[in-house]
Amino acid sequence: MRAATKVLALSAAAAGAATWWTRRQGADHPGGAPVLAVTVHRPPDELATQLAQQRPAPLAELGDAVRLTTTPAPKDFGTELRLRVERPADVDVDDARQALRLTKQLLETGTVMPPDAPLTRRRTLASLPLEAAIRAAGTEGRL
Numbered sequence: 001m002r003a004a005t006k007v008l009a010l011s012a013a014a015a016g017a018a019t020w021w022t023r024r025q026g027a028d029h030p031g032g033a034p035v036l037a038v039t040v041h042r043p044p045d046e047l048a049t050q051l052a053q054q055r056p057a058p059l060a061e062l063g064d065a066v067r068l069t070t071t072p073a074p075k076d077f078g079t080e081l082r083l084r085v086e087r088p089a090d091v092d093v094d095d096a097r098q099a100l101r102l103t104k105q106l107l108e109t110g111t112v113m114p115p116d117a118p119l120t121r122r123r124t125l126a127s128l129p130l131e132a133a134i135r136a137a138g139t140e141g142r143l
Contacts, residue, residue, distance in 0.1 A: 034085075036097055038104045041078040044070060047107065048079075056106045058099035059083075065090040066099075 040047060048070050054060075059068060065087040073080045083100050085091050105112050123131070 034093065036083045036085075036093075036100050037080055038100055039073045039078050039080050040104055040107045042107060044072045044079040050107075056103045058102040058106070062091050062096060062099055066096055 051068065051070065055068070059066070065085065067084045067086050069082045069084075071080045071082065081100065081103070083096055085093055085096050102112050
């Protein structure tokens with residue numbers, strides 16, 4: 001009985017690890033690129049009309065390599081913008097994510113907010129792990 005239980009637990013763990021690895025590699029997304037989404041706090045009709053006339057500058061820079069769709073957000077919270085990278089060889093997903101963030105800012109406020117100024121601190125042995133974490137964050141956001 002104990003050997004059968006161990007084999008069963010081991011096979012379940014292997015199946016879970018395989019599922020995690022497959023999802024991490026982007027196999028759930030057609031073409032290997034995920035769908036990026038943000039909610040913009042503006043009415044869907046108004047936003048769809050504006051986007052049909054002209055794409056905001058960050059999305060226009062990506063060209064035809066991405067496809068943008070709009071849908072009403074759940075519970076009338078505005079409009080959901082979904083961005084799919086159609087040609088991952090032409091556009092990096094990190095660049096598409098950053099363009100979508102900037103587009104959200106432009107559509108909601110009319111301007112792009114500048115990033116926070118870095119704090120003034122002396123470089124010490126204790127601050128090195130924080131500096132490494134900030135560098136590793138890259139385009140994913142600020143700590």
